[in-house]
Amino acid sequence: MTTPAARAECTIKIARDLKKVPHPTIPRTFILEERIVVGPAGSNTQAGVSADKGITDMFAPTRIGFMSDVPHLTSGLASYLDPVILALEDAINEGRLKRSVEIFASHVMGLPTGQPQDVIAAYLDLVAKGCVLILSAGVTDNSLVLQDTINATKVPFITMAGTTRFIGPHCFSLANGGHGEETAIMAAYLADQGFKRVVVTGERSPGDSEYHLFFQEQARLYGVDILKEHYFDQRPGEDEIDEALRHFRDDLKPDALVYCGFGWSSFVFNAALERIGWQPPKIMNTAIMWALGGGELAKALDGWIGIEQSLEEEEGLPMNPNYVPMLDRFEARFGYRPRTTMTALCYDEGRVAVEAIVNCPLLTGEGMSKGIERIKMMPSTLGGPRTYIAFGPEDHRGYKGDFLFLKQLRDQKFHFVAYHNPQWKINRES
16 A cells, blocks of 8 residues: 655644643633644644734635533543544645644533533634634534524534434534434344334433434334333433333333433443343444443443444454554554544544535635535545445535444444345345
């Protein structure tokens, strides 16, 4: 493989180690102190207006933001940025991106644990800094909170949230899942395994209500009978969980236990099932990806089959041709190798930012939205080998193809289970 000559430079060596400080005016919000500018080698990263020399002959960097709104995970803010930096540097080294890009980043303690006004303030703060595009980690609740503000401000926002309700001329998605897609995969798998009678659980929240509605529709499509649904509060007590699970087991006798939710209560089920002595087949949505954090999170979800988005080399499957080469460059550049879905997703967001800059008719928020809409069949780093990224004027959900599949968590490691092959019942049963 031929590697393009290095043409890019960055004002920092590694983002993961940058210091976070409290935002001076927005509660429960953190920012990075260091200036992050990625540009062609030899470019003047201070380009702009000089007080003593007047206007320079260099182009000022295009400013983009990154906003993390995942509750309680402040440690993730800086590490999200290394894949974005790599995406920008790769595009410069390819000769695709010709100008410098400055990144502003913040982490806000968003819903469901934080305050909606802080989420809006954090977005508007990035807009005030001159960002013409904002990337994000993305939680459904916060995306819905921001939607009207984004469309009014006309500075596009790319969320990873799975909701289908994040809509408007400047709302875009590279989803870390997808409420409708996940439930379709789960229902198809249940039907294929002969699990035709199931019980469903999860939490009560705006995003989870969308999951439950989609699962009801997909279950009907695949001939899966939902015996009962029971939705818990974000932090249910042991007695409530044990009582609900005993009712499922003793009175309904389902073929499988299904979890559809954000994941707040997903960690308590294994312990509860152990307490009552019941071990049914367990199917989960993308909430299983909390286990990517390792440690106690992975232990708590052991044995579940759920929705994941990245394949590993040791699984012996046809790979996404962009994933491992990206990790190789990442390790060479930053000195560590984060083999996680989030790494691929953040890299893809960075690549979308590049194409938005290259394609846009004018370097404004509205121009960037039009630039994103011109992306067609762009290579994806996330997902299976048939995944790609495309947008259009009324198509703002970017991932297409096999970007979701089933894995099982065993001994704190993910193991591939199956792709989703859409097929009508008459063909499945013929």
